[in-house]
Amino acid sequence: MDICDQILVGKGPLLLKVKELIRQVASSDLNVIICGESGVGKELVAHALHLSSDRKGKPFVKVNCAAIPGELLESELFGYERGAFTGADKTKMGKFEIAHNGTILLDEIGDMPLSLQSKMLQVLQDFQFSRLGSKNDVKVDCWVLAATNHDLEQDAREGLFREDLYYRLNIIRIFIPPLRERPEDIDMLIDYFAGRFAQKIEKPLLIFSDGVRDFFRQYSWPGNVRELKNMVERLMLLGDWETAKEELLARETRQTNGHELTTQPPPPTPGEPSKAARSKKNFPPLKEVKKKAIMEAEGKLISEVLAETDWNRRRAAEILQISYKALLYKIKELNLHPED
Numbered sequence: 001m002d003i004c005d006q007i008l009v010g011k012g013p014l015l016l017k018v019k020e021l022i023r024q025v026a027s028s029d030l031n032v033i034i035c036g037e038s039g040v041g042k043e044l045v046a047h048a049l050h051l052s053s054d055r056k057g058k059p060f061v062k063v064n065c066a067a068i069p070g071e072l073l074e075s076e077l078f079g080y081e082r083g084a085f086t087g088a089d090k091t092k093m094g095k096f097e098i099a100h101n102g103t104i105l106l107d108e109i110g111d112m113p114l115s116l117q118s119k120m121l122q123v124l125q126d127f128q129f130s131r132l133g134s135k136n137d138v139k140v141d142c143w144v145l146a147a148t149n150h151d152l153e154q155d156a157r158e159g160l161f162r163e164d165l166y167y168r169l170n171i172i173r174i175f176i177p178p179l180r181e182r183p184e185d186i187d188m189l190i191d192y193f194a195g196r197f198a199q200k201i202e203k204p205l206l207i208f209s210d211g212v213r214d215f216f217r218q219y220s221w222p223g224n225v226r227e228l229k230n231m232v233e234r235l236m237l238l239g240d241w242e243t244a245k246e247e248l249l250a251r252e253t254r255q256t257n258g259h260e261l262t263t264q265p266p267p268p269t270p271g272e273p274s275k276a277a278r279s280k281k282n283f284p285p286l287k288e289v290k291k292k293a294i295m296e297a298e299g300k301l302i303s304e305v306l307a308e309t310d311w312n313r314r315r316a317a318e319i320l321q322i323s324y325k326a327l328l329y330k331i332k333e334l335n336l337h338p339e340d
């Protein structure tokens with residue numbers, strides 16, 4: 001049993017493939033992007049990569065690009081000198097420097113602001129940068145891993161993520177399938193989480209019945225392994241299987257209904273007014289409103305910039321800080337014309 005098997009519990013064919021890929025790329029130093037839905041184990045895979053590599057005795061540093069506001073993220077990554085900005089009362093090393101000789105995980109990379117993405121691209125070329133407020137270059141040696149639950153390829157097409165950065169990061173792509181596609185792992189995960197939790201709360205191990213296990217194998221786990229872990233721990237603590245089961249079923253129904261709404265609303269039963277008709281107002285789904293509002297705002301800004309540049313698309317793309325290709329895609333998607 002190697003480090004990969006110790007860290008990543010499960011023996012289903014899909015997870016075995018992930019583990020095989022980890023072993024193959026460990027120590028390669030090639031940039032890796034780890035993708036998959038929330039809770040599938042992206043951070044754990046990053047850790048397994050680090051511990052399977054020659055860098056295992058060195059730092060493993062994680063930066064959550066979604067949790068830190070844009071302007072702070074740059075100083076968090078690259079550090080700053082005393083006096084670089086208001087409040088910088090002492091010099092601080094950035095995460096890249098801390099990760100020297102080790103591994104850095106850029107978690108939720110899809111949320112990194114575009115302005116920082118261009119700096120990131122430069123750093124990935126020569127691993128050289130300067131702390132904010134400093135003129136001296138720092139050079140580091142670290143393995144860069146990135147994780148995301150976004151579809152970055154789609155984001156790149158839409159100009160939300162730099163295409164060149166995407167290609168630089170995406171040398172090796174490790175996709176972790178959602179838990180519902182690998183029910184073979186569920187039994188082992190139940191036993192693993194139950195065992196660990198029993199130790200933690202110093203209680204005897206709860207035996208999960210075949211009925212519960214069958215249910216777990218068929219449930220869709222929208223929150224993936226994290227949801228399974230939480231459920232195992234809750235059952236060990238409260239033992240309220242019937243209530244828990246009802247909650248899981250209700251959650252699954254809500255999910256399915258939500259999904260159906262976005263594709264095609266179910267027809268109302270004859271004689272019975274539909275749910276929407278029973279409500280006094282006909283509210284549109286939030287997702288639709290959000291998409292419409294974004295498209296309107298984007299359309300307005302892009303039209304203004306295009307008018308300002310006399311429809312010089314290259315210049316407009318520069319101003320908007322998106323790629324030329326992404327701008328062409330937007331112009332087509334938003335159906336913009338020179339006379340608009």
Ligand SMILES: Nc1ncnc2c1ncn2[C@@H]1O[C@H](COP(=O)(O)OP(=O)(O)OP(=O)(O)O)[C@@H](O)[C@H]1O
Binds near residue numbers: 007038043045225226
């Ligand atoms: N194969 C596995 N074996 C053991 N534990 C696992 C496995 N996969 C995930 N976990 C556990 O499930 C939880 C969620 O995993 P992790 O934080 O790595 O997911 P994530 O994909 O990074 O989620 P998010 O997108 O929300 O950040 C953690 O407690 C992790 O330890």
Ligand SMILES: [Mg+2]
Binds near residue numbers: 042107
């Ligand atoms: Mg994570």
